[in-house]
Amino acid sequence: xxxxxxxxxxxxxxxxxxxxxxxxxxxxxxxxxxxxxxxxxxxxxxxxxxxxxxxxxxxxxxxxxxxxxxxxxxxxxxxxxxxxxxxxxxxxxxxxxxxxxxxxxxxxxxxxxxxxxxxxxxxxxxxxxxxxxxxxxxxxxxxxxxxxxxxxxxxxxxxxxxxxxxxxxxxxxxxxxxxxxxxxxxxxxxxxxxxxxxxxxxxxxxxxxxxxxxxxxxxxxxxxxxxxxxxxxxxxxxxxxxxxxxxxxxxxxxxxxxxxxxxxxxxxxxxxxxxxxxxxxxxxxxxxxxxxxxxxxxxxxxxxxxxxxxxxxxxxxxxxxxxxxxxxxxxxxxxxxxxxxxxxxxxxxxxxxxxxxxxxxxxxxxxxxxxxxxxxxxxxxxxxxxxxxxxxxxxxxxxxxxxxxxxxxxxxxxxxxxxxxxxxxxxxxxxxxxxxxxxxxxxxxxxxxxxxxxxxx
Amino acid sequence: xxxxxxxxxxxxxxxxxxxxxxxxxxxxxxxxxxxxxxxxxxxxxxxxxxxxxxxxxxxxxxxxxxxxxxxxxxxxxxxxxxxxxxxxxxxxxxxxxxxxxxxxxxxxxxxxxxxxxxxxxxxxxxxxxxxxxxxxxxxxxxxxxxxxxxxxxxxxxxxxxxxxxxxxxxxxxxxxxxxxxxxxxxxxxxxxxxxxxxxxxxxxxxxxxxxxxxxxxxxxxxxxxxxxxxxxxxxxxxxxxxxxxxxxxxxxxxxxxxxxxxxxxxxxxxxxxxxxxxxxxxxxxxxxxxxxxxxxxxxxxxxxxxxxxxxxxxxxxxxxxxxxxxxxxxxxxxxxxxxxxxxxxxxxxxxxxxxxxxxxxxxxxxxxxxxxxxxxxxxxxxxxxxxxxxxxxxxxxxxxxxxxxxxxxxxxxxxxxxxxxxxxxxxxxxxxxxxxxxxxxxxxxxxxxxxxxxxxx
Numbered sequence: 001x002x003x004x005x006x007x008x009x010x011x012x013x014x015x016x017x018x019x020x021x022x023x024x025x026x027x028x029x030x031x032x033x034x035x036x037x038x039x040x041x042x043x044x045x046x047x048x049x050x051x052x053x054x055x056x057x058x059x060x061x062x063x064x065x066x067x068x069x070x071x072x073x074x075x076x077x078x079x080x081x082x083x084x085x086x087x088x089x090x091x092x093x094x095x096x097x098x099x100x101x102x103x104x105x106x107x108x109x110x111x112x113x114x115x116x117x118x119x120x121x122x123x124x125x126x127x128x129x130x131x132x133x134x135x136x137x138x139x140x141x142x143x144x145x146x147x148x149x150x151x152x153x154x155x156x157x158x159x160x161x162x163x164x165x166x167x168x169x170x171x172x173x174x175x176x177x178x179x180x181x182x183x184x185x186x187x188x189x190x191x192x193x194x195x196x197x198x199x200x201x202x203x204x205x206x207x208x209x210x211x212x213x214x215x216x217x218x219x220x221x222x223x224x225x226x227x228x229x230x231x232x233x234x235x236x237x238x239x240x241x242x243x244x245x246x247x248x249x250x251x252x253x254x255x256x257x258x259x260x261x262x263x264x265x266x267x268x269x270x271x272x273x274x275x276x277x278x279x280x281x282x283x284x285x286x287x288x289x290x291x292x293x294x295x296x297x298x299x300x301x302x303x304x305x306x307x308x309x310x311x312x313x314x315x316x317x318x319x320x321x322x323x324x325x326x327x328x329x330x331x332x333x334x335x336x337x338x339x340x341x342x343x344x345x346x347x348x349x350x351x352x353x354x355x356x357x358x359x360x361x362x363x364x365x366x367x368x369x370x371x372x373x374x375x376x377x378x379x380x381x382x383x384x385x386x387x388x389x390x391x392x393x394x395x396x397x398x399x400x401x402x403x404x405x406x407x408x409x410x411x412x413x414x415x416x417x418x419x420x421x422x423x424x425x426x427x428x429x430x431x432x433x434x435x436x437x438x439x440x441x442x443x444x445x446x447x448x449x450x451x452x453x454x455x456x457x
Numbered sequence: 458x459x460x461x462x463x464x465x466x467x468x469x470x471x472x473x474x475x476x477x478x479x480x481x482x483x484x485x486x487x488x489x490x491x492x493x494x495x496x497x498x499x500x501x502x503x504x505x506x507x508x509x510x511x512x513x514x515x516x517x518x519x520x521x522x523x524x525x526x527x528x529x530x531x532x533x534x535x536x537x538x539x540x541x542x543x544x545x546x547x548x549x550x551x552x553x554x555x556x557x558x559x560x561x562x563x564x565x566x567x568x569x570x571x572x573x574x575x576x577x578x579x580x581x582x583x584x585x586x587x588x589x590x591x592x593x594x595x596x597x598x599x600x601x602x603x604x605x606x607x608x609x610x611x612x613x614x615x616x617x618x619x620x621x622x623x624x625x626x627x628x629x630x631x632x633x634x635x636x637x638x639x640x641x642x643x644x645x646x647x648x649x650x651x652x653x654x655x656x657x658x659x660x661x662x663x664x665x666x667x668x669x670x671x672x673x674x675x676x677x678x679x680x681x682x683x684x685x686x687x688x689x690x691x692x693x694x695x696x697x698x699x700x701x702x703x704x705x706x707x708x709x710x711x712x713x714x715x716x717x718x719x720x721x722x723x724x725x726x727x728x729x730x731x732x733x734x735x736x737x738x739x740x741x742x743x744x745x746x747x748x749x750x751x752x753x754x755x756x757x758x759x760x761x762x763x764x765x766x767x768x769x770x771x772x773x774x775x776x777x778x779x780x781x782x783x784x785x786x787x788x789x790x791x792x793x794x795x796x797x798x799x800x801x802x803x804x805x806x807x808x809x810x811x812x813x814x815x816x817x818x819x820x821x822x823x824x825x826x827x828x829x830x831x832x833x834x835x836x837x838x839x840x841x842x843x844x845x846x847x848x849x850x851x852x853x854x855x856x857x858x859x860x861x862x863x864x865x866x867x868x869x870x871x872x873x874x875x876x877x878x879x880x881x882x883x884x885x886x887x888x889x890x891x892x893x894x895x896x897x898x899x900x901x902x903x904x905x906x907x908x909x910x911x912x913x914x
Contacts (some may be wrong), residue, residue, distance in 0.1 A: 111595060210883070214784055215854050217784050225689075228684070231681075232686040292675055299772075299773050302770070305757070305759065308760070309759075315759070317757075325670060351733075351735050352735060354683060395671070397671030426771060
């Protein structure tokens with residue numbers, strides 16, 4: 001349909017300028033100093049939704065950062081698509097590795113470089129612009145609602161309660177989300193499974209103050225050595241998590257299902273090359289795609305303690321800490337896993353130290369069916385613009401709120417993302433190819449058309 | 458001798474003011490930004506030595522920070538005491554735990570609070586003031602030389618070459634050092650042994666950039682998990698270091714020697730209480746005093762990697778690092794131990810990561826005899842002012858340069874220190890009791906008198 005390509009071509013630069021305005025707001029949800037930026041980003045979204053053609057848009061308070069809601073109801077009898085996205089972004093450390101400032105978007109080699117360029121400002125904003133396109137060209141086939149939150153990167157702690165409060169307002173037929181990646185530009189895919197997450201922080205305290213390592217070393221338990229030992233025991237020599245009960249609720253896939261998964265294209269040598277690693281690593285008995293797709297994992301996300309500056313300081317630190325998170329697969333409950341972790345960690349800690357364990361956030365895994373109208377519409381839309389049938393894939397990532405949507409609103413979510421693995425989300429030099437941004441805007445209107453068609457069939 | 462007490466009483470306030478002037482210079486040797494402060498501290502010492510009565514004082518360049526040299530030769534035929542000290546100090550992290558700014562000395566409850574208050578500005582400056590006292594009261598019994606260096610806290614990397622260059626200038630009969638502690642105000646002691654040190658930094662690199670822990674977690678070796686595992690294996694369940702060859706050169710003490718050591722007063726319950734620890738910890742089969750006095754140890758001094766800020770960031774870090782140091786006992790060679798550590802660490806690292814090991818600094822251990830004139834003079838001087846015979850003790854700390862003095866200059870060092878364990882050297886809120894400062898100044902002149910007496914006997 002030429003009008004789609006034409007509209008995008010005419011408004012190409014403006015779309016980018018508007019996205020850049022959003023990106024320039026450093027809305028890092030995990031750092032409390034950025035509170036005012038959260039409000040600015042929310043207001044920016046409200047304005048964008050009204051300008052794009054919403055009948056109504058509001059910044060609605062929650063117990064945490066507010067949620068932006070917008071809607072255009074063309075006919076209450078028609079289906080309604082609820083677009084979900086988030087305006088918050090991850091922190092930017094280590095800042096020194098960025099080639100351009102993270103909140104000053106820059107286009108280099110056809111990619112937008114900035115924190116949030118993909119996750120999720122770039123991807124969510126495609127929906128605002130595709131919606132504008134449909135409104136201005138009088139081709140919007142269904143009702144549309146937008147729900148853009150500001151705490152996704154910290155696990156959406158306040159969204160569940162907010163959903164309860166606004167159930168009526170959020171009535172819809174499906175939730176549409178762009179916050180995931182394609183297997184590749186030439187390997188389009190739609191994410192049908194997400195891992196859950198249990199994110200913990202542990203603090204090990206030895207002596208009540210930093211000590212001179214010469215005067216005390218060898219006679220007092222060093223919390224950094226103890227922490228290393230505790231972390232080391234959390235996985236065995238087969239890279240299996242040792243927490244008792246950790247695997248109890250994991251659903252093992254059948255041989256047939258695993259054979260089906262093994263058909264997804266995957267080049268382990270290219271994978272190793274792109275990460276510059278000598279060997280891959282993971283749970284014995286599973287492939288790389290299985291390790292991230294259908295198996296839970298445990299990773300240290302951060303570790304710190306003692307003297308970390310230049311040179312040598314002979315200190316025996318008082319404390320050492322780590323952030324440790326576990327990716328979970330569907331059927332594992334993150335509350336239960338957090339509890340098992342805490343009990344285990346406290347049990348294995350020696351009496352020479354004090355240990356504190358805090359659950360920072362969590363979310364359940366999710367599996368989406370591929371035989372519903374919305375999935376079929378998404379698959380056909382992607383096929384229309386990419387020229388290839390998308391592969392349904394289980395992603396290793398987590399969008400904890402997705403399973404909550406099903407629980408609270410009774411709605412399935414379609415994860416039609418347009419990112420690439422090379423977008424470096426959560427990393428320095430996050431980026432989003434311009435081609436993906438515009439291709440996303442082009443694909444979304446087809447989704448609406450096909451969705452209405454399948455819903456009315 | 459009343460004139461000593463009288464002189465100190467008359468100049469009490471000025472002594473403190475002059476020390477404070479030195480303390481206010483933030484001469485942190487491990488942080489290169491402080492280079493100009495190193496020169497300022499050296500010049501301050503030069504001026505102090507000239508004002509105190511040196512015939513000559515100079516700031517003499519080295520390959521690193523300069524060394525301050527001063528001397529007063531009253532008669533070339535008389536013995537010469539070479540005073541060694543250092544004008545550099547440790548970093549001040551974690552700065553937020555200081556109750557007063559580290560470089561603004563403040564007297565609270567009879568203690569000077571500041572970085573360097575004890576180690577080693579306060580202790581070294583006692584020698585400048587005791588020297589002034591002897592000059593002004595015409596009681597200086599021997600020749601005196603001062604050598605105050607600026608790189609002790611980073612392992613004196615350039616002093617050995619400097620010693621070679623200035624051997625003639627440094628000719629003396631003994632080296633006198635105040636950079637150690639008393640067992641307690643009521644338990645005077647003189648340090649007769651020091652541990653050596655091998656201080657390493659390790660860096661573990663996994664993927665070439667920080668990754669999203671959901672998309673990659675479980676399939677790529679996490680360098681922070683790997684580092685934890687490597688550190689964990691460096692000590693066994695008996696807290697013995699597992700590096701092959703580590704204990705080869707350790708001299709085991711005889712049962713008699715250990716029985717003698719066991720007579721030193723030590724209250725394990727008070728020790729635990731003062732550190733607020735539930736249990737002590739260390740190598741099986743040795744007491745706490747043995748663990749720090751005659752046994753080597755291995756401690757993580759710092760560890761860092763990944764996201765260490767507020768909240769949760771789901772990153773699989775590219776790198777994780779640690780500073781790991783080993784305290785060594787006499788006869789262990791720090792070069793050999795550093796090499797064994799490096800070889801071992803590289804050998805145990807899995808092929809899923811790259812590992813870099815750097816030796817940051819090192820020094821040999823030292824044992825001083827207790828039957829030489831200088832030790833006997835020091836013991837009698839301490840007994841004169843404290844009223845109790847000092848106990849000879851092996852300290853767990855390291856002053857790496859002490860063994861180098863013996864090797865390069867053929868001189869023994871007497872470690873007549875006046876600090877207390879509660880002085881929190883290398884920690885926040887370092888302090889030095891005024892009583893110790895003035896008692897040190899009072900004790901030093903007796904050392905000179907008795908030293909001449911024993912040398913001429």
